[in-house]
Amino acid sequence: MLSNSRLVHQPHDHRRCISAALTRARDLCAEENLRLTPTRESVLRLLWQSHRPLGAYQLQDQLAKISGKPIAPPTIYRAVEFLLKTGLIHRIASLNAYIGCPFPNSDHSNLFMICTDCGSAAEVAHSSINKLLQSTCEKANFTLQDQSLEIFGLCPNCSLQQQENGGISSADKDHE
Ligand SMILES: [Zn+2]
Numbered sequence: 001m002l003s004n005s006r007l008v009h010q011p012h013d014h015r016r017c018i019s020a021a022l023t024r025a026r027d028l029c030a031e032e033n034l035r036l037t038p039t040r041e042s043v044l045r046l047l048w049q050s051h052r053p054l055g056a057y058q059l060q061d062q063l064a065k066i067s068g069k070p071i072a073p074p075t076i077y078r079a080v081e082f083l084l085k086t087g088l089i090h091r092i093a094s095l096n097a098y099i100g101c102p103f104p105n106s107d108h109s110n111l112f113m114i115c116t117d118c119g120s121a122a123e124v125a126h127s128s129i130n131k132l133l134q135s136t137c138e139k140a141n142f143t144l145q146d147q148s149l150e151i152f153g154l155c156p157n158c159s160l161q162q163q164e165n166g167g168i169s170s171a172d173k174d175h176e
């Protein structure tokens with residue numbers, strides 16, 4: 001099983017996530033003769049500065065802030081399209097947002113554990129999940145082409161916090 005859930009759910013320095021992600025991206029682009037342009041790199045950096053998926057508008061906003069000039073939506077979409085195609089990021093369909101992939105070039109399950117409280121998303125790959133889906137589809141004569149499993153719940157931190165607060169989530173507290 002591959003998973004970044006332990007890292008995602010413990011406090012850590014995101015600069016290490018960013019630099020590891022950039023190293024993976026540079027290696028992958030060098031191998032496949034692709035160009036990691038400054039915009040593509042900036043978008044990847046933004047997606048690794050937290051473990052919460054970001055939508056295209058958020059990416060556009062944050063990139064504009066960093067570069068100090070307005071960014072046209074097609075610039076974002078082209079960079080996102082490239083990063084998706086190379087497997088460096090994933091799209092979380094239910095949130096219409098993107099997240100960096102911790103293990104591009106590995107077998108994938110496209111399973112995301114999304115915390116409904118803090119919004120963090122961890123990725124999991126497990127061969128038994130894939131086998132189960134494959135055999136289920138075979139039994140139904142359904143040709144499996146693509147899969148995406150987005151599951152929602154509480155991450156260990158938020159679950160602990162809710163226990164300590166007697167079941168009040170931090171999202172509720174914001175509105176008090
Ligand atoms: Zn992935």
Ligand SMILES: [Zn+2]
Pocket residue numbers: 115116117118119120154155156157158159
């Ligand atoms: Zn959480």
